[in-house]
Amino acid sequence: MPKVSSVIVPYASYLRVYEPLAAFPEPERSHWARYAERPGLPSYQDELRRSLADLLPTPPVPVPVHESGDAFVLDVDGVLCVCPWRTRLRGWLALADLGAELPPPVLDAVLPPVLRRQAAQDHERWAARNPDARPWIRSSTWQVPLPWFVLVSDEERVYEKGAAEAAPVLRYRTPMVQARRRVARGLRTLRDAMDESPLIDGLVDVGRWLEEFHPRSLVELDYGGLVHLLPADRLDGDHSAADVAAGIEALRDGDGTAAGEAYGRLVTRWRAVRDRRSAN
Numbered sequence: 463m464p465k466v467s468s469v470i471v472p473y474a475s476y477l478r479v480y481e482p483l484a485a486f487p488e489p490e491r492s493h494w495a496r497y498a499e500r501p502g503l504p505s506y507q508d509e510l511r512r513s514l515a516d517l518l519p520t521p522p523v524p525v526p527v528h529e530s531g532d533a534f535v536l537d538v539d540g541v542l543c544v545c546p547w548r549t550r551l552r553g554w555l556a557l558a559d560l561g562a563e564l565p566p567p568v569l570d571a572v573l574p575p576v577l578r579r580q581a582a583q584d585h586e587r588w589a590a591r592n593p594d595a596r597p598w599i600r601s602s603t604w605q606v607p608l609p610w611f612v613l614v615s616d617e618e619r620v621y622e623k624g625a626a627e628a629a630p631v632l633r634y635r636t637p638m639v640q641a642r643r644r645v646a647r648g649l650r651t652l653r654d655a656m657d658e659s660p661l662i663d664g665l666v667d668v669g670r671w672l673e674e675f676h677p678r679s680l681v682e683l684d685y686g687g688l689v690h691l692l693p694a695d696r697l698d699g700d701h702s703a704a705d706v707a708a709g710i711e712a713l714r715d716g717d718g719t720a721a722g723e724a725y726g727r728l729v730t731r732w733r734a735v736r737d738r739r740s741a742n
Contacts, residue, residue, distance in 0.1 A: 475683070479599075494535075524553065526549050548595075615644075696734070
């Protein structure tokens with residue numbers, strides 16, 4: 463366990479989409495309706511524990527053998543909204559990106575090449591049968607990608623300090639129509655201000671992903687395990703969505719100085735997290 467956890471770290475943030483029950487076809491719709499009535503529905507920590515448990519056997523299981531039947535559930539103004547875990551699909555997608563995260567010797571030690579090849583072949587066969595599949599959840603280790611903050615506003619921020627048996631929570635929730643509108647406005651401003659930027663590329667990518675879902679969905683940005691990396695005072699003072707919005711607004715007004723100041727606040731705030739990653 464210590465060897466694996468030193469590489470596969472559960473310090474991840476999440477971007478989730480909760481779709482209204484009506485968006486799901488039968489028989490999946492009935493499954494989620496029954497599922498939502500169960501007591502003690504699992505949390506993101508339960509999902510994380512299950513995914514990490516697959517890494518403990520020898521050899522490890524990089525992708526679950528069977529797709530999860532679990533989901534996160536919210537009541538949004540009386541409408542049941544569901545965010546399926548889809549851990550198998552997300553496992554394949556994460557495995558494809560792992561090569562960019564780890565040096566080859568470390569990657570081979572954690573997940574031998576034969577396991578990765580088999581998983582890639584399984585994914586290819588599955589994708590041929592499910593060409594329109596997409597995950598309801600995106601995750602990012604050791605950071606919250608800046609494009610995610612464009613989707614939300616500081617007024618939607620919720621911070622709970624936690625208690626003895628409850629972890630802190632820092633999250634944003636916004637209607638899908640609002641998230642899409644902010645992406646469109648942000649892209650117009652950034653493209654007017656610069657020729658190219660990783661932020662533009664990231665916004666285009668997340669915007670295309672959002673278009674896959676029902677317009678009455680809810681979008682949630684959750685700091686997830688990152689709350690364990692930062693002390694309470696830093697979490698309390700973290701208003702990254704406000705800084706991103708201020709930077710984009712400054713660019714819209716042609717104020718490069720104010721845009722630079724907003725970006726500087728973001729860099730300073732997230733440097734502590736990046737330093738923790740380097741130490742591990």
